[in-house]
Amino acid sequence: MTESSDPPLVLIHRPPSLTFMDETLSREFRTLITDTSSESLPSFLSRHASSARAFVVVGRLPVTEELLSHLPSLQILVCTSVGIDHIDLAACKRRDLVITNAGNAFSDDVADCAVGLLLSVLRRIPAADRYVRSGNWAKFGDFQLGSKVCSKKVFVVVTGKIGSFVAKRLESFGCIISYNSRSQKQSSSYRYYPDILSLAADNDVLVLCCSLTDETHHIVNREVMESLGKDGVIVNVGRGGLIDEKEMVKCLVEGVIGGAGLDVFENEPAVPEELFGLDNVVLSPHLAVATSGSLDNVAEIGLANLRAFFSNRPLLSPVQLD
16 A cells, blocks of 8 residues: 555455454555345445455355455455355455465464363363252252363364464373374474374364364264264364264264363354253353454454555465465
């Protein structure tokens, strides 16, 4: 941007309640917020957003080739999530679009949530809370035993920073950490497993915090869960599609695995009803990233990426379109 030029038009698509990007971006850019109260999104884009050079997607709006066709001036797509499985990457590549994501904006909070879910499952904290509130403690006496956290063997399936943050937190509990990723990380002192099946057989807890791709879709199938075993616990703060959800439900109901802490699901916001009555399952409505600090972080990263793009400087969190 030069001082004499008009600021680029930045289109923002967001749920009505998530206004955290509005003020931050409007300080430096002309902004347009999608309004579908009286017309469809494609109609709105065609009528009002044809000159938008940047598109900020707050949430998981499917960005398809058809949607992009209504944005002929678009140059950059700014995603406020880390995962980009809702984006048609091939369509973006054909149009030579630049894509950025949230980078490390959420890493600390997602790692905290993963640890919280694991503690909640192993120590049965939500179930114990319900036991007290229902009056059952006074009626029936002591609650059932939980499981020890210290010395648990935990493996983390990771593609970014979040997994290493989870590992550091659990290491302080005395857990024994190993991991699986696309390649071995030379800087890591944790044991590396090249495949998730062998990793499951040697560990007590599986923590999923990797991206959802064609390669990782249903990476946790029935065979993996059987290998994890009847005392094994799954924690998922990545994407619901990482797990074969139907098989996971069966494994939990049948006692094939010992428990699960789930922040994400395959068909959100739909959650399998069979999970509702299981005390060894802790459910969370995709809120691992939902703190005011994380939202501040992602707004600043989004702004920094837009500044960099329109000033021809390196981006903070680019997505590689291989």
